[in-house]
Structure formats: C-alpha cells, structure tokens
Amino acid sequence: MPDLATPLIAWYRTHARDLPWRHPGFGAWGVLVSEFMLQQTPVNRVIPHLQAWLARWPTPAALAADAPAEAVHQWANLGYPRRALWLHRAAVEIVARHDGDVPADVDALLALTGIGDYTARAVAVFAYGQRHPVVDTNTRRVLARAIDGRAQPDPPSRRDLIAMTAILPDEVTASTIVNAATMELGATVCTARAPRCDACPLAAACAWRAAGYPDTGDNRRRQARYEGSDRQARGAVLRMLRDAAPTPIPLAEVIADWPDARQRDRAVDSLIADGLAEASEGLLRLPT
DNA sequence: CTCCAGGTAC
DNA sequence: GTACCGGGAG
Numbered sequence: 001m002p003d004l005a006t007p008l009i010a011w012y013r014t015h016a017r018d019l020p021w022r023h024p025g026f027g028a029w030g031v032l033v034s035e036f037m038l039q040q041t042p043v044n045r046v047i048p049h050l051q052a053w054l055a056r057w058p059t060p061a062a063l064a065a066d067a068p069a070e071a072v073h074q075w076a077n078l079g080y081p082r083r084a085l086w087l088h089r090a091a092v093e094i095v096a097r098h099d100g101d102v103p104a105d106v107d108a109l110l111a112l113t114g115i116g117d118y119t120a121r122a123v124a125v126f127a128y129g130q131r132h133p134v135v136d137t138n139t140r141r142v143l144a145r146a147i148d149g150r151a152q153p154d155p156p157s158r159r160d161l162i163a164m165t166a167i168l169p170d171e172v173t174a175s176t177i178v179n180a181a182t183m184e185l186g187a188t189v190c191t192a193r194a195p196r197c198d199a200c201p202l203a204a205a206c207a208w209r210a211a212g213y214p215d216t217g218d219n220r221r222r223q224a225r226y227e228g229s230d231r232q233a234r235g236a237v238l239r240m241l242r243d244a245a246p247t248p249i250p251l252a253e254v255i256a257d258w259p260d261a262r263q264r265d266r267a268v269d270s271l272i273a274d275g276l277a278e279a280s281e282g283l284l285r286l287p288t
Numbered sequence: 289c290t291c292c293a294g295g296t297a298c
Numbered sequence: 299g300t301a302c303c304g305g306g307a308g
Contacts (some may be wrong), residue, residue, distance in 0.1 A: 114294090
C-alpha cells in the first residue's frame with residue numbers, strides 16, 4: 001500500500017479552499033448544520049444558506065424552540081427538504097438527550113434523525129477532532145482510482161470505511177487532515193468527469209494512472225430524470241406553501257395548473273406522509 | 289445529458 | 299441491496 005497520507009497532507013496545506021466550517025471555533029452546531037446542507041448539495045449553494053441559518057438559530061435549542069414549518073421555510077430552495085425536517089428533529093433530540101450540546105460520540109450522533117455514517121463521523125472528526133474514517137462520494141472516487149485502479153467507485157458500502165481507515169495516519173491531527181484532504185482532492189482535482197491528473201499530488205502513487213486510465217465501467221446508480229418527475233411536483237407544491245406561509249392554501253388551489261392531476265395528488269400525499277405538509281379542513285400548510 | 293461533503297425505509 | 303427524495307450548474 002503506497003503512502004497517500006503524506007502527499008495529501010502536503011497538498012492540502014496549500015490547496016485547501018477557505019470554507020466557513022473549516023475556521024477554528026466554527027462550532028459543532030455549525031459543522032452539523034453545514035453537513036446536513038452539504039448532503040447532495042454543492043458547496044457554493046450551501047454557504048449563503050448556512051450563514052442565514054446560523055444567524056437565525058445559533059444553537060440547537062434555538063432551532064428546537066421554533067416550529068418545523070420555520071425550518072422548512074428557511075430551507076428555501078436548497079432541495080431535499082426532508083433534510084430541513086430532520087435537522088429540526090435532530091435539534092429537538094439534542095436538547096432532549098444531550099442538554100442542547102451536539103454529542104461527540106459517533107453512536108450518539110448516529111442515533112440522531114438524518115445522521116448516517118458520513119455525517120456522524122464528519123461531526124466527530126471535524127468538530128471534535130477524533131480519528132474516524134469520513135467517507136463521502138469524493139473520498140470513494142479518490143480511493144477507487146488511487147488504490148483500486150478503477151475509474152469510478154462501486155456503490156457505497158461498509159468496505160469504504162475500512163479502505164479509508166487503511167490510509168489514515170495513527171496520529172489524530174494528521175488523520176483529520178487526511179480525511180478533509182481526500183474529500184477536497186475529489187471535489188477539486190480528482191473529479192468525476194474531467195480529473196486534472198496533472199495537478200494531482202497522488203499521481204505518482206495512483207493505480208488508475210499506472211494502469212493507463214482504463215475505463216473500468218461504472219457501477220454507480222443512475223439518477224432518475226428530474227423533469228416531469230414526482231420530485232419536481234413535490235418541489236412545486238412545497239414552493240407554493242413556502243411562498244404563501246404562514247397562510248395555508250386551499251387543497252383545490254395547490255398547483256391547480258399542474259399537467260398531471262394524479263401526480264399532483266401523489267405529491268401532496270407524499271409530502272403529508274413525510275411530515276413536510278399538513279392538511280386539515282381542506283387546507284394545506286407547512287408542519288406546525 | 290451529467291454531477292453533487294447522503295440518509296431513510298421498504 | 300434498492301428505490302426514493304430537489305434543484306441548480308456545467
């Protein structure tokens with residue numbers, strides 16, 4: 001196994017982007033909120049929303065004291081609005097179970113709503129300085145190329161955590177940097193479509209490069225089309241509720257001009273099932 | 289068309 | 299293991 005940690009650390013020192021959540025003292029709550037927003041959403045779209053969110057709710061207790069509707073409304077057009085609901089639930093759980101302090105223990109973090117393997121370890125590592133493997137889509141791609149010699153990673157699995165652990169230095173501070181540097185490399189250099197291998201600190205050690213950049217196939221899931229999808233319909237319903245909030249909307253007026261009435265009804269029902277909307281007396285509103 | 293600091297529930 | 303969940307930018 002080649003040493004990837006040393007070149008990653010050296011590269012990160014000079015190439016890391018200056019992102020808000022990387023500033024010392026940003027705080028565990030700030031890190032947690034940023035990680036929720038960064039789930040499937042690019043950095044540049046997150047930053048303004050993150051700052052507005054933390055200005056309004058500087059602590060888990062502040063968010064927990066407001067209605068879920070406020071969280072869904074503040075989430076605006078970030079996408080995957082269940083994350084807003086989950087973040088609110090997590091804040092309530094943090095107040096109930098941890099006296100309002102974001103827990104540092106991975107298992108305690110995993111027990112919070114909306115937090116899985118990635119987010120739990122990201123908070124434990126980046127907010128609390130612990131040594132754990134932090135594995136996101138960028139990390140999986142870097143490891144697939146540098147170690148396995150494959151163009152694209154397999155679908156996420158527990159093996160990813162083992163693979164990442166294998167390249168982490170024993171020393172805690174260095175392991176934190178390697179976690180961040182691997183994600184950063186995947187986000188800015190070892191990208192999915194047009195990697196800049198001439199600028200890569202791992203070029204000398206990369207198995208994919210050594211093999212001549214073979215096209216090893218692509219086992220990733222294909223994303224469903226968005227145009228005309230149920231997701232688009234849900235987004236339209238929720239946007240209407242946000243724009244009207246706090247005023248509820250008569251059910252008969254909810255995206256009344258949507259071309260597919262069946263799909264519109266399905267969208268409303270699924271939003272209610274997710275807890276993102278509530279219906280009563282013929283009116284639809286954000287969750288109270 | 290593709291991609292994106294994932295997680296949940298079945 | 300698979301399906302589902304937004305929206306914007308390239």
